[in-house]
Amino acid sequence: xxxxxxxxxxNLRGIRMIWExxxxxxxxxxxxxxxILGNILLILFVLLIIDVVFVMTARINAVxxxxxxxxxxxxxxxxxxxxxxFALDVRFNVFTRWKRAILKAFGWLLxxxxxxxxxxxxxxxxxxxxxxxxxxxGQADYAIVLGLALENxxxxxxxxxxxDTARVYLERYPEAYLILTxxxxxxxxxxxxxxxxxxxxxxxxxxxxxxxxxxxxxxKENFSNIAEIVTSEEPVVMISSNYHMDxxxxxxxxxxxxxxxxxxxxxxFLAYGANMLSEVVLDLNDLTK
Numbered sequence: 001x002x003x004x005x006x007x008x009x010x011n012l013r014g015i016r017m018i019w020e021x022x023x024x025x026x027x028x029x030x031x032x033x034x035x036i037l038g039n040i041l042l043i044l045f046v047l048l049i050i051d052v053v054f055v056m057t058a059r060i061n062a063v064x065x066x067x068x069x070x071x072x073x074x075x076x077x078x079x080x081x082x083x084x085x086f087a088l089d090v091r092f093n094v095f096t097r098w099k100r101a102i103l104k105a106f107g108w109l110l111x112x113x114x115x116x117x118x119x120x121x122x123x124x125x126x127x128x129x130x131x132x133x134x135x136x137x138g139q140a141d142y143a144i145v146l147g148l149a150l151e152n153x154x155x156x157x158x159x160x161x162x163x164d165t166a167r168v169y170l171e172r173y174p175e176a177y178l179i180l181t182x183x184x185x186x187x188x189x190x191x192x193x194x195x196x197x198x199x200x201x202x203x204x205x206x207x208x209x210x211x212x213x214x215x216x217x218x219x220k221e222n223f224s225n226i227a228e229i230v231t232s233e234e235p236v237v238m239i240s241s242n243y244h245m246d247x248x249x250x251x252x253x254x255x256x257x258x259x260x261x262x263x264x265x266x267x268x269f270l271a272y273g274a275n276m277l278s279e280v281v282l283d284l285n286d287l288t289k
Contacts, residue, residue, distance in 0.1 A: 030093055038091025045087050048273045049080045055274035062151035064186055069149075075281040076274070079121050086118040124280040131246025137263035139173050142211075142230050143237035146222060146248055147182020147192030155195050158241045158267050158275075163199050165265040166239050170209060176237075178205070179229060181213040181222040219248055223255035232256035241267040243275045247283055 030038075056073040060066050088094050095107035095114070145166045148159040155163070166178050178200070182192025193214035201207055211229060216222040230236060236257060240248045242264040252260045267275060 030091070034090060038087060041087035041090055042084075045080065045083045048277070049077075049084065051271065051273040052076045052080060052277055055271045059149075059151065063149045064184055065149060072278055072281050075284075076277045079277060079280065082114060082117045083121060085114050089114060120284075121280060124283050125276060127246050127283070128243055128276050128279045131249070132242025132244075132264045132267075134245070134262050135264060136261045137169065137237050138235075138261055140176060140235045140237045140261065142177050142179055142234065143169055143173075143239055143263070144179045144181060144222075144226060144252075145196060146219065146238070146240040146244065147180070147184070147196060148241070149184060150186050150190070150192060150195060153186045153188060153190065155199060158265070158271075159192070159196070160199065161267065162239055162241060162265040163196055163203075165263060167200060167203055167205055169237065169239065169263060170205060174209075177209055177211055179211045179213055179226060181216055181226065183215050183217050183221075219244075219251045220255065223252050223257065227255060227257075233258055235259040235261065237261045237263050239263045239265060241265050241275070243267055243272060243279055247279055247286075250286075 052073070056069065056076065060069045060073065063069055085094075089111055095111040096104055098104050098107055143166060145162055148156055148162070150156070150159075170176060170178060180193045180196040180200075182196070185191045191214040193212045197207075197210050197212060200210060213222065213225045213229065216225050232255070236252075236259070238245065238248055238252060238260050245262055245264045249260050249262060
């Protein structure tokens with residue numbers, strides 16, 4: 001009788017262990033939908049990291065303000081790491097695989113933090129993307145062409161795209177003036193505004209249609225200096241790269257410009273991820289100040 005009781009007790013314990021093990025495995029089982037989504041996110045974020053590393057390292061070696069670009073690059077890598085952790089958790093359930101309750105609770109806390117940070121990053125990415133899709137340009141006396149750091153003393157493809165967009169605008173509204181902004185002189189002493197003026201003159205734009213603001217070091221300084229040229233109540237057209245448009249318009253509004261029309265210029269596809277994440281870093285920097 002006692003032997004039978006002990007045997008039944010061992011059987012029940014074995015059944016319970018099998019049941020708990022099965023439940024543990026089912027709890028860690030990842031659905032096909034989650035696997036597919038996780039794989040897509042992993043591919044996207046790995047491509048983003050590669051783009052950031054390739055573009056920013058080349059840019060740091062070519063620009064004058066190396067320190068500023070290195071700082072942005074560091075924060076870009078941090079944001080990429082957060083997004084990569086998010087993708088890994090979606091794909092492999094990395095934070096809640098532990099069996100012990102205290103570790104699983106800690107994993108859920110980490111997951112909540114990573115998800116929250118990823119949502120914030122993706123929200124700002126969305127702002128950058130959608131901000132560059134809006135074109136509200138109309139007739140105005142002044143169009144502001146924002147500068148971009150020269151690379152080895154030469155205008156980048158994105159800066160040339162801004163100038164092409166400005167030239168087309170001036171052809172449509174020949175009575176307008178283009179305000180070319182950007183200091184940050186290179187080793188030869190040429191500023192972004194100087195280089196922009198030379199390019200436009202070579203393309204046949206009348207020099208008397210061009211106004212230079214060649215002292216500013218940042219986008220915010222651009223508008224502070226432009227406010228001495230144009231009254232803040234006057235309508236202006238903003239010309240910049242699509243990824244830069246959202247922050248540029250916000251900086252203009254913060255400087256008192258009440259009627260800003262958007263005219264985004266196209267940007268290079270291969271460097272878009274790095275440029276977008278640069279804007280996110282600068283957006284978050286503005287938010288924390």
